[in-house]
Amino acid sequence: MFRRRRGGVVPDPEQDDRQPGNSPLAIFGVLGVVFLIVLVAVVAEPGKLLAGGGADSETTAVPEMRDGVPQPGFDPVALLERNPLNSKNASLEPADCRLPELAESEAGMRSYYEAAVRCLNTLWRPVVVGADLSWAPPEVSLRSRTSDCSETEGSSRPTAFYCDGTIHMPRQWVLSDIGAREPAHLILLAHEYGHHVQQRAGMLRASTVRQQESEVRSPEWLRISRRLELQADCYSGMFMAAAAEGGTLRDRVAERFVSATGSAELGDTHGSPENQRDWKLTGFRERTTAACDTWNVPAERVR
Known part of the structure; x- marks a missing residue:
């Protein structure tokens, strides 16, 4: 009664047109x-x-990136809220970092930071590459001035900062703010390294684009800044857990520094002291990049 042809089924022309x-x-x-x-x-x-x-x-699909830079016309919201790092339960391996003694001289601090960054490279590279992102290690500098990022030396200056692939740990600023306590240097360095991880994932560029859509220091502009900084806090907690598990630091020492409340001076841009502590503890206890997703949590968690 029916014959088939490509594209579907059609009635046989020899069949009676009348239907029961x-x-x-x-x-x-x-x-x-x-x-x-x-x-x-x-x-x-x-x-x-x-x-x-x-x-x-x-x-909206997560945009393609090249060397940590999203391709033109990308959607910054998609890159932040659906970033591959945020959707993976990736963790750091235990870290047995072979670090020299921390000395206060410029040469001593440089040697210590460079060794610590090599250890951080070993831990973070598999995580970034495992999320199908490209990898490149950061540089480390003890200078406070750079032509790419303007940093002031007023009362609101940071202790350290990250700029365009370089972690800046200005010797005088760091010693003035945290002294020579080794765990304090490690958690500070791990926070700035967290910004490098964000850079490789395209989140730094995406957050900048989103901030450009708002007035400088408007509520939305500040909220984006806090989400970025608190995620870096969480990444530093992940590293401190790996350092404790691998024997670089004693467990109690690592947890004590992670549990300390943060600074109130930069609260508008970095989060409240309590939220800084809570996100470091989240990274320390849960130990995954998915747990450190600050882009999909309620506003009260990033105040």
Whole structure:
């Protein structure tokens, strides 16, 4: 009665055009089959029929990046909220960092920081590459001035900062603010290294683009800054846990420094002292990049 051709089923032209009437039993039978199919579809994929399509239909893909830089025209919201680092339960291996003694001289501090950064490279490289992101190690500098990032030396100056692939740990600033306590230097360095991880993931660039959409120091501008800084705090907690597990630091020492409340001086841009502590503890206890996702949490967690 029917013959098939590519594209579907068509009636046989030799068949009589007249169609028999539809009986009530046949109609109810067809409706029953249709209802069953719809019911199965709703049970199997409950959101699709009711929402007008799957979640993927309105999802903006995470943009392609080259050497940590998103391609032109990228969506910064997608890169921050659906970043591959934020969706993976990636963790750091135990860290047995072979570090020299921390000395207060410029040569001594440089030697210590360079050794610590090599250890951080070993830990973070597999995590970044495992998220299908490109990798390059950061530089470390003891200078406070750079042509790329302007840093003031007023009362609001940071203790250290990250700029364009370089971690700046200005010797005089660091010694003035935290002294020569080795764990304090490690957690500070790990925080700035966290910004390098964000740079490799494109999150630094994406956050800058989002901030440019708001007035400088407006509530939204500051909220973006805090999300960025608190994520770096969480990454530093991850490192301190790895350092304690690997024997670089004693457990109690690492936890004591992670549990300390943060600074109130930079609270507007870095988060409240309590939130700084809480995000470091989150990284220390949960130890995954997914747990450090500050871009998809309520505003009160990034105040």
